[in-house]
Amino acid sequence: MMTPLQSSRAMRDICASVPILPVLVVQDPAHAAPLAQALVAGGLPVLEVTLRTPAALEVIARMAQVPGAVVGAGTVLNAADAEAAKQAGAAFAVSPGATERMLGACEQLDLPVLPGAVTASEAMVLLERGHDMLKFFPAEPAGGVAALRALAGPLPQVTFCPTGGINPANMADYLAQPNVACAGGSWVAPHEMMVAGAWDEITALARAVHHALGTS
Ligand code: 3PG
Numbered sequence: 188m189m190t191p192l193q194s195s196r197a198m199r200d201i202c203a204s205v206p207i208l209p210v211l212v213v214q215d216p217a218h219a220a221p222l223a224q225a226l227v228a229g230g231l232p233v234l235e236v237t238l239r240t241p242a243a244l245e246v247i248a249r250m251a252q253v254p255g256a257v258v259g260a261g262t263v264l265n266a267a268d269a270e271a272a273k274q275a276g277a278a279f280a281v282s283p284g285a286t287e288r289m290l291g292a293c294e295q296l297d298l299p300v301l302p303g304a305v306t307a308s309e310a311m312v313l314l315e316r317g318h319d320m321l322k323f324f325p326a327e328p329a330g331g332v333a334a335l336r337a338l339a340g341p342l343p344q345v346t347f348c349p350t351g352g353i354n355p356a357n358m359a360d361y362l363a364q365p366n367v368a369c370a371g372g373s374w375v376a377p378h379e380m381m382v383a384g385a386w387d388e389i390t391a392l393a394r395a396v397h398h399a400l401g402t403s
Contacts, residue, residue: 189297191290191317197299198320201257201279202348202368205233207358207396210261210350210373216242218381219249225386226375227255229393230403235281235371237261238268244275251276263300266292273298281371283324285313301348305329307338310345320346320368327352332360339366355399362400 189197202208209231213219223234232255236247239262250258259279260272269292272280280293285302293300303322304310313321323335326349330337335347349361350371361370375392379385397403 189294189299191294194293194299195318195320198279198301199346199368201233201259201299202301202320202346204257205231205369206362206400206402207231207353207375207393208233208235208348208350208369208371209375209393210371211236211246211376212239212373212378213246213381214240214242214378215381216245216249219246220253221384221386222376222381222389223250223253223256223258225389226393227253229375229390230397231375231393233257233259233369235259235261236277238263238272244271247272247275247277251278259301263289263293265289269293269296269298269300281322283322285309285318290316290318305334307341310338310342314342314345319344321348322371323347323349325351326361326370327357331357332364335361335364335366339364342366355395358396359400 250256257278260277261281263269263280263282266288273296279299281301283303301322303324346368348369353370353372361367380388
């Protein structure tokens with residue numbers, strides 16, 4: 188049994204270890220190991236594998252074997268998703284929102300979870316339950332940096348991982364916010380590069396994040 192406080196602490200640690208959390212949509216299980224290796228080599232070892240493809244659970248299982256990779260499941264919508272993710276070897280779960288049953292399942296499963304919120308009320312409901320590390324999704328359509336800055340006023344105890352519309356041009360603005368620990372984005376693993384087996388190019392995209400942010 189993992190309490191929401193323990194879950195939030197675990198997610199804070201995971202998020203604080205990287206500037207960008209690659210959001211991955213992987214169609215082919217054969218891409219799992221080389222993709223994870225490419226992103227670890229580029230300095231982005233925390234990976235969110237979205238449960239949006241039939242291959243996703245197998246991809247999580249394979250990526251979890253890659254040295255240095257910290258692999259979580261994204262698009263966790265309900266208790267069954269949380270169970271499947273845990274069984275596949277996910278180290279954490281990410282959700283675009285939150286439901287009572289999904290949160291309860293993660294607690295039972297000892298699976299740290301990053302639930303999503305964009306409004307003050309959504310964040311307050313999660314805070315009341317003990318979650319103070321939240322995903323801010325969809326970041327850009329929901330107001331972006333300005334919205335995060337506004338939420339920091341009344342809710343300074345909440346830290347966010349914004350995702351949705353983050354890119355190399357706006358990532359630094361997000362990461363400069365005191366209530367942002369890291370940000371999620373899919374641009375570091377383009378589908379075409381995976382299909383082409385362009386793993387070095389994916390490593391270069393990950394390295395470019397550190398280069399742009401001056402984080403080595
Ligand atoms: C998602 O859920 O797809 C993530 O938020 C990633 O969004 P992005 O493709 O805009 O980076």
